[in-house]
Amino acid sequence: MNNxxxxxxxxxxxxxxxxxxxxxxxxxxxxxxxxxxxxxxxIVGSSGSGKTTLLNMLAxxxxxxxxxxxxxxxxxxxxxxxxxxELRNRYLGFVYQFHHLLPEFTxxxxxxxxxxxxxxxxxxxxxxxxxxxxxxVGLEQRLHHKPAELSGGxxxxxxxxxxxxxxxxxxxxxEPTGNLDIHTAERIHQLMLELAEQxxxxxxxxxxxPDLAGKMSRVLRLVDxxxxxx
Numbered sequence: 449m450n451n452x453x454x455x456x457x458x459x460x461x462x463x464x465x466x467x468x469x470x471x472x473x474x475x476x477x478x479x480x481x482x483x484x485x486x487x488x489x490x491i492v493g494s495s496g497s498g499k500t501t502l503l504n505m506l507a508x509x510x511x512x513x514x515x516x517x518x519x520x521x522x523x524x525x526x527x528x529x530x531x532x533x534e535l536r537n538r539y540l541g542f543v544y545q546f547h548h549l550l551p552e553f554t555x556x557x558x559x560x561x562x563x564x565x566x567x568x569x570x571x572x573x574x575x576x577x578x579x580x581x582x583x584x585v586g587l588e589q590r591l592h593h594k595p596a597e598l599s600g601g602x603x604x605x606x607x608x609x610x611x612x613x614x615x616x617x618x619x620x621x622x623e624p625t626g627n628l629d630i631h632t633a634e635r636i637h638q639l640m641l642e643l644a645e646q647x648x649x650x651x652x653x654x655x656x657x658p659d660l661a662g663k664m665s666r667v668l669r670l671v672d673x674x675x676x677x678x
Contacts, residue, residue, distance in 0.1 A: 455521075456539070456618045456650045457483040457506060462515035463673075464501055475501050477673035479515070483618065485648040488640060490661035492654075492678065493670035499654045500545065502670065503620050506652065507542050508532040520617055537566055541611030541619040545626070547603040549595040549610075555582060555602075556591045559609045566614070574613075581609040584639055586632060600627045608636060612643065621653040625660055637663055 462479040465472045475498040483489055493499050504510040506517055508524040516525050520539050524532055536542070541562075549558045556578050563574035582591055585605040595603050604627045611619050619640075625633035637660060643649040653664065661667050667678035 454485045455482050456485055456519065457481070457652070458516075458518045458521075459506065460516045460518075462502075462505060462517060463513045464498070464505060464510075465513045474673055476505070476512075479673075479675050481668065481675055483650050483652060485617065485650055486644045487666065488644050488651045488653070488664045490653050490655055490664040490667045491670060491675070492656070492658075492661050492667060495656075497670045498673065499670050500622055502675075503622050503652070503654050507540060507620050508536060509542075537562060537614070539617045541614065541616040543604075543607050543611045543619070543621040543624045545622045547595070547607040549603055549606055551595050554592045554594055555587060555598065555606045558595070558606055559613055562610060562614050577613055578609065581613055582606070584635075585609050586635060601629065601632060604628060605632065605636070608639075612639070612649075615643070615647050616649060618650045618652065621651065621655075623655060623657075624653060625655070625657055633657075633660065 459479050459481045462476060464476040465474045479502065491499055501510065505512050516523055519535055522535055524535065527535065556575060559578035559582055560574040563569045563577060564571065579591060582588065585608060587602060587605055590598060590602055608624055625636060628636065640651050644651060653660065655661050668675050669678040
């Protein structure tokens with residue numbers, strides 16, 4: 449295991465506000481956080497507190513009103529949309545609340561997709577790594593099934609495998625175990641732990657599940673637009 453304490457995500461004075469008529473609704477107010485290699489961090493908070501908004505901004509999917517987010521020392525505010533896309537493919541994995549799988553492709557093809565759009569990886573290698581991860585999340589019998597042929601929990605597991613297939617520096621997860629039974633959720637947690645230890649992948653997990661949050665290295669709570677150590 450790499451014991452370096454390299455920062456994989458740095459968030460400085462991050463704010464997000466929306467115009468609501470003559471007033472502004474401030475969702476995030478001066479968020480400051482650093483995430484290190486191999487860390488597993490839970491973000492908790494009440495419904496509507498802005499957890500998903502924060503996750504989207506950390507991934508460069510939504511623009512901040514002010515402040516900055518850097519992934520592996522790359523400031524996303526200075527990048528074009530294409531450059532942010534390339535950065536995400538190189539360094540990030542993302543698990544959404546809704547799986548966003550491509551309906552015309554199989555579980556194997558969906559999982560391999562991030563590798564297939566990256567230069568320098570063969571189809572055979574991408575499929576091999578995708579198959580290994582799908583087996584690890586318990587889908588060895590569903591490799592060639594399309595999303596419509598999978599249950600909600602199975603689709604979520606494909607989405608998790610897809611986020612992990614590139615062995616990214618950082619994985620952002622939005623309620624990753626919400627559709628999973630206890631046994632499968634525990635399998636996903638063990639996979640996260642192994643990758644954190646073996647590959648130095650960091651995880652930031654938005655969750656309402658106190659059991660999952662309690663297994664993380666650190667818990668941060670989003671309260672009144674501020675991110676606080678829990």
